Amino acid sequence: MKYAFAKRVRHLQSSAVRDILKVVGRGDIISFAGGLPDDELFPFKGIEEAFSRVFAAGKGSALQYAETEGYRPLRESILERMEVKKGIKNYSNDEILITTGSQQAIDLFSRIMLGPGDVILTEDPTYLAALQVFHSYEANVVAVDSDDDGMLPEDLELKMKQLKPKAVYVVPTFSNPAGRVWSLERRKELVGLAHKYNVVIFEDDPYGELQFLKDETYVPLAALDDGSHVLYTSTFSKIAVPALRTGWIMGPYQIIRMMSQAKQANDLHTNSLSQQALYQLCTNFDLDGHIEHLSKVYKERMEVMVKCLTHSNLSGMSFVKPKGGMFLWIELSERLNTTILLNEAVKNGVAYVPGEPFYAGIAKKNTMRLNFTHSSPETIQKGIQSLVTVLSKNVDEQEHFFV
Amino acid sequence: MKYAFAKRVRHLQSSAVRDILKVVGRGDIISFAGGLPDDELFPFKGIEEAFSRVFAAGKGSALQYAETEGYRPLRESILERMEVKKGIKNYSNDEILITTGSQQAIDLFSRIMLGPGDVILTEDPTYLAALQVFHSYEANVVAVDSDDDGMLPEDLELKMKQLKPKAVYVVPTFSNPAGRVWSLERRKELVGLAHKYNVVIFEDDPYGELQFLKDETYVPLAALDDGSHVLYTSTFSKIAVPALRTGWIMGPYQIIRMMSQAKQANDLHTNSLSQQALYQLCTNFDLDGHIEHLSKVYKERMEVMVKCLTHSNLSGMSFVKPKGGMFLWIELSERLNTTILLNEAVKNGVAYVPGEPFYAGIAKKNTMRLNFTHSSPETIQKGIQSLVTVLSKNVDEQEHFFV
Numbered sequence: 001m002k003y004a005f006a007k008r009v010r011h012l013q014s015s016a017v018r019d020i021l022k023v024v025g026r027g028d029i030i031s032f033a034g035g036l037p038d039d040e041l042f043p044f045k046g047i048e049e050a051f052s053r054v055f056a057a058g059k060g061s062a063l064q065y066a067e068t069e070g071y072r073p074l075r076e077s078i079l080e081r082m083e084v085k086k087g088i089k090n091y092s093n094d095e096i097l098i099t100t101g102s103q104q105a106i107d108l109f110s111r112i113m114l115g116p117g118d119v120i121l122t123e124d125p126t127y128l129a130a131l132q133v134f135h136s137y138e139a140n141v142v143a144v145d146s147d148d149d150g151m152l153p154e155d156l157e158l159k160m161k162q163l164k165p166k167a168v169y170v171v172p173t174f175s176n177p178a179g180r181v182w183s184l185e186r187r188k189e190l191v192g193l194a195h196k197y198n199v200v201i202f203e204d205d206p207y208g209e210l211q212f213l214k215d216e217t218y219v220p221l222a223a224l225d226d227g228s229h230v231l232y233t234s235t236f237s238k239i240a241v242p243a244l245r246t247g248w249i250m251g252p253y254q255i256i257r258m259m260s261q262a263k264q265a266n267d268l269h270t271n272s273l274s275q276q277a278l279y280q281l282c283t284n285f286d287l288d289g290h291i292e293h294l295s296k297v298y299k300e301r302m303e304v305m306v307k308c309l310t311h312s313n314l315s316g317m318s319f320v321k322p323k324g325g326m327f328l329w330i331e332l333s334e335r336l337n338t339t340i341l342l343n344e345a346v347k348n349g350v351a352y353v354p355g356e357p358f359y360a361g362i363a364k365k366n367t368m369r370l371n372f373t374h375s376s377p378e379t380i381q382k383g384i385q386s387l388v389t390v391l392s393k394n395v396d397e398q399e400h401f402f403v
Numbered sequence: 404m405k406y407a408f409a410k411r412v413r414h415l416q417s418s419a420v421r422d423i424l425k426v427v428g429r430g431d432i433i434s435f436a437g438g439l440p441d442d443e444l445f446p447f448k449g450i451e452e453a454f455s456r457v458f459a460a461g462k463g464s465a466l467q468y469a470e471t472e473g474y475r476p477l478r479e480s481i482l483e484r485m486e487v488k489k490g491i492k493n494y495s496n497d498e499i500l501i502t503t504g505s506q507q508a509i510d511l512f513s514r515i516m517l518g519p520g521d522v523i524l525t526e527d528p529t530y531l532a533a534l535q536v537f538h539s540y541e542a543n544v545v546a547v548d549s550d551d552d553g554m555l556p557e558d559l560e561l562k563m564k565q566l567k568p569k570a571v572y573v574v575p576t577f578s579n580p581a582g583r584v585w586s587l588e589r590r591k592e593l594v595g596l597a598h599k600y601n602v603v604i605f606e607d608d609p610y611g612e613l614q615f616l617k618d619e620t621y622v623p624l625a626a627l628d629d630g631s632h633v634l635y636t637s638t639f640s641k642i643a644v645p646a647l648r649t650g651w652i653m654g655p656y657q658i659i660r661m662m663s664q665a666k667q668a669n670d671l672h673t674n675s676l677s678q679q680a681l682y683q684l685c686t687n688f689d690l691d692g693h694i695e696h697l698s699k700v701y702k703e704r705m706e707v708m709v710k711c712l713t714h715s716n717l718s719g720m721s722f723v724k725p726k727g728g729m730f731l732w733i734e735l736s737e738r739l740n741t742t743i744l745l746n747e748a749v750k751n752g753v754a755y756v757p758g759e760p761f762y763a764g765i766a767k768k769n770t771m772r773l774n775f776t777h778s779s780p781e782t783i784q785k786g787i788q789s790l791v792t793v794l795s796k797n798v799d800e801q802e803h804f805f806v
Binding site: 001003004005006007008009012034036037039040041042044047048051055058059060061062063064065066100101103104107111112113114115118129132133136137166198200228229237241242243244245252254255258261262264265266267268269270271272273274 | 404406407408409410411412415437439440442443444445447450451454458461462463464465466467468469503504506507510514515516517518521532535536539540569601603631632640644645646647648655657658661664665667668669670671672673674675676677
């Protein structure tokens with residue numbers, strides 16, 4: 001039988017990252033592809049104890065249907081943490097929604113905000129699974145010119161004025177894929193322009209706490225706003241564990257309420273046993289100490305990767321050394337197409353994500369994203385060696401060809 | 404600021420059930436409103452042990468990101484269970500998707516299948532949160548004439564022929580809200596017509612295992628089909644616990660694959676720690692024995708409710724005694740409007756769900772849904788007494804008025 005799918009599925013494709021993960025996960029390949037934290041660093045005992053505490057209370061009601069908005073003590077705990085850690089203090093208990101991971105926050109926001117043809121502005125490159133969601137609601141995704149400090153205000157204002165976007169989607173701190181950090185000035189300019197042109201900002205901050213330079217401060221857009229124009233989402237996936245699929249979104253009451261109604265239609269509520277366990281984790285476990293340890297280990301791995309790449313002297317390569325997060329973004333000789341080269345790399349025992357699917361606008365096909373959090377320093381050395389072998393060979397061939 | 408929501412949110416409203424639950428949950432009111440299982444009957448120890456087993460294996464990878472399609476051993480376990488218990492044997496491991504509750508299965512199916520104006524046929528009355536989802540994708544929901552045995556084949560065929568629906572949504576066994584069971588003949592006729600007119604059937608079966616008459620057999624539509632036209636969804640919420648938000652959907656590969664891609668955009672994957680625990684529950688716990696016990700207790704409660712209602716001799720009341728599930732559906736004197744009466748009932752200490760929001764077509768406003776699984780027999784007696792007091796008073800007043 002031929003099934004008559006809705007028009008919007010034209011935009012639904014399995015993401016490149018996950019398709020690669022599937023193949024790579026099976027073999028003996030070093031993968032810098034997935035956006036995975038290291039499961040050997042998970043707070044396994046902490047999570048186990050957190051669940052034990054919930055079960056020890058012995059209440060059947062802990063396993064009953066629950067409020068769509070989320071487990072109230074967890075919401076309060078997150079609000080407090082966000083105020084202390086991030087300086088976000090505009091939101092009350094009614095202005096936070098617990099979501100099934102921050103992916104669902106992106107999806108619910110798009111569902112209530114983006115109709116066919118509606119414009120949403122993004123960085124370029126940006127998180128590919130967000131692009132996938134925007135496209136699935138048939139939105140018109142437009143990239144704003146950016147440099148290493150964030151979106152360029154001139155282009156941003158021009159596009160706000162001309163295209164009347166519904167929203168701007170940004171990952172301003174340790175972005176995926178580029179690993180970049182917006183300057184404070186650019187953050188302020190974005191919030192200012194959002195107010196001037198009445199545009200909602202969707203701030204996606206899954207990596208913000210994985211910070212490598214202790215003395216630097218990265219103020220979230222939500223802390224620069226008055227509570228009217230910024231939605232802020234983050235998740236336990238990177239600072240605790242991904243398996244529990246628990247994230248949150250904070251923002252203006254009207255939007256959070258509408259998202260909560262969309263969530264009710266979508267999955268009723270987020271797994272509430274996990275929410276109760278995460279509340280226990282926040283309360284009885286040294287989450288800050290854990291994050292500090294995580295950041296230290298991830299920084300060491302990043303340094304190893306940077307060192308290996310620098311020593312390789314690969315012709316035409318450039319990158320910005322990450323100040324946090326999970327990714328290193330590389331630009332190569334313009335003669336290389338990383339999408340085409342992926343197959344050869346995988347055959348040579350190493351995987352990455354080609355840059356192409358991260359672009360909303362014209363893709364730079366000579367880019368790639370490397371994850372440094374899921375491999376040991378030894379594996380990183382070995383993997384980068386394999387990768388450089390493939391790249392060097394191809395650069396040389398191309399140069400030979402072009403001579 | 405005025406936020407420019409997408410057109411589709413016009414159809415998103417907080418469901419009546421959940422709004423009532425919120426108010427009722429706070430007070431000292433006997434609630435027959437929520438579709439809640441009894442949390443004192445939850446397999447609390449079984450769930451606790453299931454989680455312990457997962458933690459005892461001590462693998463960090465248990466807490467890592469996981470496959471969108473679901474935890475493979477759980478999928479296999481469900482497939483096997485569905486074959487043994489339900490006679491469903493058309494589907495392979497690639498034709499089942501683990502969802503964040505069966506609500507998500509309804510939502511993902513609608514997302515990939517229903518565009519603005521697309522027709523979906525339903526029973527009348529039917530599950531209100533399904534109606535909410537269909538409307539949120541701007542579908543045209545059309546009710547098919549039904550009696551106590553299911554949809555009337557003549558009206559069904561007429562509407563299939565004339566309206567070219569994308570799908571038919573049905574809850575053929577112990578339906579929500581009507582608590583009805585389709586006859587085998589009607590089931591066969593529906594599957595036959597679906598083949599004739601190339602329409603997909605979405606079979607929602609959350610209550611099928613809560614069966615009160617042991618010697619009867621209710622064959623799922625999925626077991627009457629050849630694997631090409633029926634999607635079958637069910638959940639652990641009613642047979643185990645709702646907090647874990649874990650359900651499943653089985654169906655033709657192309658549809659399951661497309662839903663899986665939509666799920667990836669929606670929430671990446673279902674909580675995988677819970678999936679692993681539920682696999683342990685299926686493997687190491689007497690789930691069938693538990694369901695048998697549940698059904699026995701729920702049947703007793705249903706009998707108490709039926710007895711109280713029968714003894715009340717309320718003028719103009721009728722209902723069909725449920726053969727399973729969680730709900731009793733009552734039709735009252737045509738002079739009563741249960742939506743209007745709800746306030747008075749709540750003031751008198753008892754809550755129910757008015758029938759109106761369950762209708763896709765013209766609502767019978769003299770109907771209500773009563774849940775009998777979440778209250779003890781004593782509470783049921785007390786609650787029905789309060790309810791009957793309110794209803795009798797209003798019937799009498801109306802009769803007096805009409806004399």
